[in-house]
Amino acid sequence: MSYLHWSDDLNTGISVIDSQHRRIVDLINQLNTSNDSGDHEKINAVLAELIDYTLSHFAFxxxxxxxxxxxxxxxxxxxxxxxxxxxxxxxxxxxxGENVATEVLSLLRIWLVNHIKGDDRDYVDIVKKTLGLQATEPKDQVWVVSLLKKVFG
Ligand SMILES: [Fe+2]
Incomplete structure (x- = not known):
């Protein structure tokens, strides 16, 4: 049973954004699993990856x-x-040296879902219309590929 379940109402319809949101949800679940295991090295590694990925996603x-x-x-x-x-x-x-995973998890679980369903939903229409991103896979558009590279490395 995962800590945060992906549900279809989290989809924005912009595939390149949805796959990033799914990755964040996946990392949240990984953080929860490692937090349960009590493996501090693993917790810190996943936490760092989750933070890094989320910040890159914001930039994107x-x-x-x-x-x-x-x-x-x-x-x-x-x-x-x-x-x-x-x-x-x-x-x-x-x-x-503090274990902040439990706090980060409960914050992110609520914040992320609200942000995707609220603030993110608001930009979707104009981004789809202006950039033609609807169901387009990122690999189909050269500028999307270079933007992904620029932001995520
Ligand atoms: Fe956002």
Whole structure:
């Protein structure tokens, strides 16, 4: 039984975004599993990957919004920044040897789902319409591939 279940109402219909959201959900579940096992090295490794991936995902979303001239880009970026600051604090505590996994999990489980269903839903239409991303696989569009490379490395 997974900690956070992917459900279809989390789909935005932009495949490149949905696969990133799924990856985050997957990492949340991995963090939960390693937290249950009590393996601190594993917990820290998954936590670092989850944080790193989530921040890259934010950057990717912001680039799409900029490209699509999404009118509420600044507000959305601000939401990402506020969340990134909270995450940075967890990372500091983790680096000091604290186990913050349980707190991170309960925060992310609620925050992520609300963010996907709320703030993210708002930019989907303009991004689909302007960039033609609807059901297009990222590999079909050269600029998407280079943006993925730029953001995720
Ligand atoms: Fe977002």
């Amino acid at each position: 979303e912001e680039e799409l919004q900029l490209k699509a001239e999404y009118p509420f880009f600044k507000a959305h970026k601000r939401v990402h920044e506020v969340f990134a600051k909270r995450i940075a604090q967890f990372q500091i505590r983790a680096n000091n």
